[in-house]
Structures are given as structure tokens and as C-alpha cells.
Amino acid sequence: MLTNTVGWPWIFWVNAPVALVVALLAPRLLPAGGGEQGHPRLDLPGAVTVTAGLSLLVFALVGTQEAGWISVRTIGFLLTAAVLLGVFVVIEIRSPAPLVHFRFFRMRVPTVANIALLIFGAGMFSMLYFLSLYMQQALHYPPLAAGLAFLPQAAA
Numbered sequence: 001m002l003t004n005t006v007g008w009p010w011i012f013w014v015n016a017p018v019a020l021v022v023a024l025l026a027p028r029l030l031p032a033g034g035g036e037q038g039h040p041r042l043d044l045p046g047a048v049t050v051t052a053g054l055s056l057l058v059f060a061l062v063g064t065q066e067a068g069w070i071s072v073r074t075i076g077f078l079l080t081a082a083v084l085l086g087v088f089v090v091i092e093i094r095s096p097a098p099l100v101h102f103r104f105f106r107m108r109v110p111t112v113a114n115i116a117l118l119i120f121g122a123g124m125f126s127m128l129y130f131l132s133l134y135m136q137q138a139l140h141y142p143p144l145a146a147g148l149a150f151l152p153q154a155a156a
Contacts, residue, residue, distance in 0.1 A: 041096070043091070043092070043098055046100075049085070049088040053081045054081070056080050057077075057078070060074050060077030060081060135149060
């Protein structure tokens, strides 16, 4: 409905009011202090490397249609992303306050559950993409009708 009324760029502004409410309520609802010793810590090198690595990975994958899978640009971005994500793992293993505690993955139940959810999510999100294409291109549903067709699934 949003894209039909005010335009597609507004999809990026939908979460802004929610973020504003959360930002205003957080200081009142969350306990003061931070890290395990009572003072906040930020793993800045880990945050920078994982953000840069994942951003380059997405940029490389999105750009394959334009540049091709075996282009220097795509392979360079993929290799750089792999290096940055590898550096992130090394930083997290050595960090006193890591963003990701890798010992968590030694526990079998949450690891298997996360793998199952990854497989389910990959299948589900790709299905939503292809179903929306099918409804709009083969069945000639307008975008709003195609979006509304997913409501029963979302409600369930």
C-alpha cells in the first residue's frame, strides 16, 4: 500500500518512527551500566571488520548481474569480503568483549537450530521472491494484490 500511495522510497522510512520510540524509551527501560564489570565496552575493530566484510559481500553479490560472476570486480570484492570476515573471526577470538562468542557454537542444540533456521529462511525468502514474480508476471496481479496475497501466510 505504501509503494502505491507515496512511492517505493518510503519503504525505508517505515521503521523510522519505531526506531525513534525505541531510542526514547531505551534509557528509561534498560538498566544502567554495561559490560561484565559494570562499564560499557565496544568491540570497535570487530564491528568495523564485520560491517565492512558483510557490506562488500552484499555489494559483490548484487553487482554480479552488471559485472558478471567471473569479473575482476566481483572476485576482488568477494576475496576482500572473505579476508575481512576472517579478520573479524580472529579479532573476536582474541577480544575481551567480543560481539560474537564463538564458544556458543560448541553447543550442539543451538547450533543445529541455527543451521535449520538458516536453511528454512533461505528457502522461505527465495520462495517469497519467486512467488511475487510469478503472481505479477504470470498471473498479472498488480503489486498491491500480490502483496496482499501473502497476508494469510504472514498471519499464520
